[in-house]
Amino acid sequence: MSALASVLDHLDNDTDAAIERLFELLRIPSISTDPAFAADCARTADWLVKDLETIGFKAQAHQTAGHPIILAEDHDSAGPHVLFYGHYDVQPVDPLSLWDRDPFDPAVTAREDGTRQICGRGASDDKGQVMTFIEACRAWKRAAGRLPCKVTILLEGEEESGGAHLPGFLDAHKERLSKAGIALVCDTSMWSPDTPAITTSLRGMASEEVIIHAASRDLHSGYYGGAAANPIAILARALGQLHDGEGRVTLEGFYDGVSEPSDQVKEQWQSLDFTAEEFLGEVGLKHPAGETDRSCLELVWSRPTAEINGITGGYTGVGFKTVIPAQASAKVSFRLVGEQDPKAVSKAFRAFINARIPPDCRAEFIEHGGSPAVTMPVEAPPFARARQALSDEWETDAVFVGGGGSIPVVGEFKRKLGLDALLIGFALDDDRIHSPNEKYDLRSFDKGRRSWARVLAALAEA
Missing domain, CATH: 3.30.70.360 (Alpha-Beta Plaits)
Known part of the structure; x- marks a missing residue:
């Protein structure tokens, strides 16, 4: 059995324990914007440091004038060096009356169609997404003995409240962090429940x-x-x-x-199952506004x-x-x-x-x-390797998509550290992030862990 096959097998057999670890993290109300929860944010950072140490990372919660920033490193591999970013803080839960259950009492619930979901504040944004990567690292260490790449993990505690202290942290640790060859960012979504995506541009x-x-x-x-x-x-x-x-x-x-998207990116967009009528119809509209000579996807992703x-x-x-x-x-x-x-x-x-x-x-x-906006070099080898790894796991071609919103840290990585970023996440459009009854599909959590295991293996081929 290959190392990757052993890792994937370990992940499948460790699902229940992985969910319980996620539940422990979700139970801590790390609401960064409310000073009343400052101690809970610190407690969350401590929990993550201890968990990463059990895997073999050298981890530390660095104090800031706000909430701690976690830096963890495992550089034992001879492979390339990646920098993973996520955040452990969450949005406030108001209005509490609209939740079906206590937002900090997570549970796996079943929907009418039989699919299961993890319910709780932070399940999708961003604790569930962070733990998909950490669990992939845990499986590599336990099943293969070491990670396939050198890995640095950077976890922020103020993303939901402005991220004021992260730029200064990047400046202070620039020499250390810029040794990575590429950044991995998990705070994004799938194209559809069955189609993984790599976001290649942010406005x-x-x-x-x-x-x-x-x-x-x-x-x-x-x-x-x-x-x-x-x-x-x-x-x-x-x-x-x-x-x-x-x-x-x-x-x-x-x-x-x-600038205009590359021909490769435009061709991918044209192949997507997308219509303006369906996209706008979900919000009660019919006709695209904006530049009349542009497609709806261009309007939201590249204009x-x-x-x-x-x-x-x-x-x-x-x-x-x-x-x-x-x-x-x-x-x-x-x-x-x-x-x-x-x-x-x-x-x-x-x-x-x-x-x-x-x-x-x-x-x-x-x-x-x-x-400023950020555009990724989709022709670069890491993007092709990661795309193939995602395609292998989901058994459908992963797609390159644009992002209409902004993730400031991605631009900071590019400007301060010189790093491009692979934006890979497994959230779905109906995860209700920032809203009552936030959820994360159990399938997203399971296949997200397996996907990161494959992506690390693919990047190690460099």
């Missing part, structure tokens, strides 16, 4: 809040209507001009740095956007109040691709708004942060 972000100031106080619309500037109208008119008739963003220089996320001004309470408000505000976010510069986009947005403000009014801006 960046630029976020701005704009406040239009007009009169020195709210005004009676009967006395001043028609003569006084209305900041809601000014703001609405400006925001309405952010897109042209073809759905393109009108900011000057906005498309500078926007930049400008979205108005919120707008306020005037009286919005019960009944009616005839007032011209003194100010109005909006929050606007831009999803970025390719080499778009978040700071340049924010600067262009501010210039765009200021050019549309009357001379006796003014615009105030509040920046809410930004990050």
Whole structure:
């Protein structure tokens, strides 16, 4: 029996113990955003350190001004070096009344179709995903005697609350962490319940809040209507001009740095079982918005956007109040691709708004942060090896997909450590992450463990 076959066999025979270990982790309420749970976050970090030590990792919980960051290393293998990232903190559970059971009392439950799922906060995001990798490492150590690769594990405790201390940690440990050849990130999803995926691009972000100031106080619309500037109208008119008739963003220089996906990636996307009607139909819509000459998948995976996320001004309470408000505000976010510069986009947005403000009014801006997009080199050998390993396990071709959202740590790995990342996760779209009744399919957990075992073996072939 080959080493990999022994490892896979061990994983199959260790399922019950692996679930119980996951349950121990899920029972700790590591809610990072609420200071009341700081001790629980520290307790979670300690639990993970001890568990990793039982496998043979040299592990330590490094203290930060926030929650601990775990660094664990096993470099006994002669194979290549990988850096695995995940996070152990979870989202708050409110509203508690919408949960079917205690969110920190995990259980395996059966659905009507007979499939089983692990229920509990963090089951999918991200404790269940983290443990698929740790269990794969455990099986390699116990069944084969050692890992096929040098492995460094980095587990964060503040991903759900902004990750403020991770960039500084990466800077402080750059020499140590950059020895890896590639990063592995598990905080992503399958394409479908039967089709594994590697996410190869993530959009960046630029976020701005704009406040239009007009009169020195709210005004009676009967006395001043028609003569006084209305900041809601000014703001609405400006925001309405952010897109042209073809759905393109009108900011000057906005498309500078926007690149096209490779022919290989486009061909993969075209082969996917995807329709705009089905995608939008799930949320009660029918027709794609955005650039009219682009497919729906391009719009969400490879094209930049400008979205108005919120707008306020005037009286919005019960009944009616005839007032011209003194100010109005909006929050606007831009999803970025390719080499778009978040700071340049924010600067262009501010210039765009200021050019549309009357001379006796003014615009105030509040920046809410930004990050560049990330695109992975899918032609590189590790991506082909990992894709084949996933295909072998799931007995269907794994696909390269784009990511419409942002995972800031992936960009930090690229900028600070020079590492590309294999984004491989086994979550499903219906896992209800960040919501009541979060779950993780038991099949995702079982085959996720086996998948990581295969991926480590495939990467070791280098």
